[in-house]
Amino acid sequence: MHDIRAIRENPAAFDAALARRGLPPASPEILALDESRRAKILASETAQADQNRASKDVGAAKARGDDAEFERLRALVADKKAEIARLTAEAAEQDAALRDMLMRIPNLPHDDAPTGRDEDENVEIRRWGNPRTFDFTPREHFDIAGVKPGMDFETAAKLSGARFVVLKGAVIRVHRALAQFMLDTHITDHGLTEMWTPVLVKEDAMYGTNQLPKFAEDSYQTTNGWWLVPTSEVTLTNTVAGDILDESALPIRMTAHTQCFRSEAGSAGKDTTGMLRQHQFEKVEMVSITTPETSMAEHDRMTKCAEAILQKLELPFRTIVLCTGDMGFGAQKTHDLEVWLPGQNRYREISSVSVCGDFQARRMNARYRPAGGGKPEFVHTLNGSGLAVGRCLIAVLENGQQADGSVDLPAVLHPYLGGKTRIAADGTLA
RNA sequence: GGAGAGGUGGCGGAGUGGUCGAUCGCGCCGGUCUCGAAAACCGGAGUAGGUGCAAGCCUACCGUGGGUUCGAAUCCCACCCUCUCCGCCA
Numbered sequence: 461m462h463d464i465r466a467i468r469e470n471p472a473a474f475d476a477a478l479a480r481r482g483l484p485p486a487s488p489e490i491l492a493l494d495e496s497r498r499a500k501i502l503a504s505e506t507a508q509a510d511q512n513r514a515s516k517d518v519g520a521a522k523a524r525g526d527d528a529e530f531e532r533l534r535a536l537v538a539d540k541k542a543e544i545a546r547l548t549a550e551a552a553e554q555d556a557a558l559r560d561m562l563m564r565i566p567n568l569p570h571d572d573a574p575t576g577r578d579e580d581e582n583v584e585i586r587r588w589g590n591p592r593t594f595d596f597t598p599r600e601h602f603d604i605a606g607v608k609p610g611m612d613f614e615t616a617a618k619l620s621g622a623r624f625v626v627l628k629g630a631v632i633r634v635h636r637a638l639a640q641f642m643l644d645t646h647i648t649d650h651g652l653t654e655m656w657t658p659v660l661v662k663e664d665a666m667y668g669t670n671q672l673p674k675f676a677e678d679s680y681q682t683t684n685g686w687w688l689v690p691t692s693e694v695t696l697t698n699t700v701a702g703d704i705l706d707e708s709a710l711p712i713r714m715t716a717h718t719q720c721f722r723s724e725a726g727s728a729g730k731d732t733t734g735m736l737r738q739h740q741f742e743k744v745e746m747v748s749i750t751t752p753e754t755s756m757a758e759h760d761r762m763t764k765c766a767e768a769i770l771q772k773l774e775l776p777f778r779t780i781v782l783c784t785g786d787m788g789f790g791a792q793k794t795h796d797l798e799v800w801l802p803g804q805n806r807y808r809e810i811s812s813v814s815v816c817g818d819f820q821a822r823r824m825n826a827r828y829r830p831a832g833g834g835k836p837e838f839v840h841t842l843n844g845s846g847l848a849v850g851r852c853l854i855a856v857l858e859n860g861q862q863a864d865g866s867v868d869l870p871a872v873l874h875p876y877l878g879g880k881t882r883i884a885a886d887g888t889l890a
Numbered sequence: 891g892g893a894g895a896g897g898u899g900g901c902g903g904a905g906u907g908g909u910c911g912a913u914c915g916c917g918c919c920g921g922u923c924u925c926g927a928a929a930a931c932c933g934g935a936g937u938a939g940g941u942g943c944a945a946g947c948c949u950a951c952c953g954u955g956g957g958u959u960c961g962a963a964u965c966c967c968a969c970c971c972u973c974u975c976c977g978c979c980a
Contacts, residue, residue: 498939498941501940501949502941505939505941505948505950506949508949515960516908516909516960518960518961530960548950555939829918
């Protein structure tokens with residue numbers, strides 16, 4: 461959410477920043493509403509001051525026995541009351557309208573984010589590993605002989621419909637191993653604190669991390685009003701909502717492995733085969749809460765934490781910085797990690813690491829008290845996948861596949877698999 | 891699901907109709923004292939919005955929304971949230 465004062469002070473800069481995202485100027489409409497709102501507030505407060513004064517005088521008039529004045533003031537208060545009710549309602553309405561308008565405008569891009577129209581203008585910043593050369597045509601994950609017995613879309617459709625999967629045997633064991641490996645690496649090597657959070661949350665939490673009000677159709681809501689989190693960014697970040705933290709407590713670095721739920725509205729026809737895009741999937745998420753001074757460095761650190769997972773799994777990837785036109789709603793700057801999928805013969809997103817500045821903190825009123833004293837200031841928030849477990853499974857399967865339909869598994873997973881090293885062509889762990 | 895308790899400033903905790911934006915304690919900031927610190931003592935400080943060059947002034951805020959009243963943190967209604975006990979249950 462945006463600071464209306466900042467927009468008032470420099471509307472041109474605000475519009476220029478939006479333009480970098482390919483959006484039309486918003487400040488004229490915002491400032492017009494703001495001006496009208498302030499006029500309403502002024503009128504309503506003036507009327508209230510009148511009433512308060514008259515109210516006070518009423519008692520005095522009564523005390524000195526001035527019945528005429530007493531009655532006059534009583535009538536005046538009654539009049540004012542109706543006027544105040546009308547004016548405050550109008551002021552509140554405009555205030556809410558302004559708030560809603562500000563809530564629906566995406567974050568302003570950081571200076572470091574490259575300006576561009578869409579994904580074609582994203583900038584690759586580094587590449588790691590070399591895609592394997594195959595002496596056969598590599599298959600997509602769901603088409604590998606050793607995988608097929610453990611990846612069942614028909615049964616999932618029976619249970620739940622499209623975009624669900626039932627995993628069995630060796631495949632789900634590798635999936636579970638991946639999640640454990642990611643968590644252990646973040647905890648032990650990267651110093652993150654493991655968390656376990658609800659996946660059903662109140663509406664406020666969804667506003668805090670900007671899923672609401674604009675993207676309601678992307679998430680699921682229960683009949684009694686809870687929302688299913690589309691990512692544990694929601695719960696991890698909102699752990700500090702409403703708090704005033706000591707600067708000494710920062711940075712706070714968290715990680716959690718949770719189910720994530722997405723309606724995938726608007727992505728009909730996209731990635732319909734395989735388990736690349738599901739309504740329900742698992743993700744190991746990282747969230748950091750920092751001071752404003754350290755958030756950009758934290759962004760690079762978090763990106764490295766995600767990259768380390770792929771490196772340890774020996775999966776080739778590239779890191780790109782999203783251009784302004786391709787960034788998500790809440791981001792100031794985003795790094796995407798794209799892993800090599802030989803079955804698709806292309807790099808596919810497996811992690812997205814964003815720095816949000818004070819955009820989310822402002823929404824959830826998350827602040828810290830500076831060490832040197834002074835007023836509380838908004839914290840900065842960051843989030844990143846570390847990594848999407850299902851997509852990582854796909855990458856491991858496709859990159860490790862052999863001509864006979866078996867899959868060689870990365871060495872770091874072997875300890876999590878009881879010492880087994882591969883999925884045989886018949887689908888068993890070997 | 892049943893019964894009960896409660897939501898007040900950074901935290902704890904008073905306050906049942908009229909200078910209460912709110913006693914007090916802790917914490918915080920400034921000062922005295924000290925070589926320095928602690929303790930003690932003195933003083934200061936809520937948040938947000940509006941207005942003004944500024945000093946300041948005004949308005950709102952005691953979970954949220956309504957209501958009663960000249961006047962509400964205090965009374966009434968509805969709702970939300972938290973906690974405790976009982977029941978059921980992974």
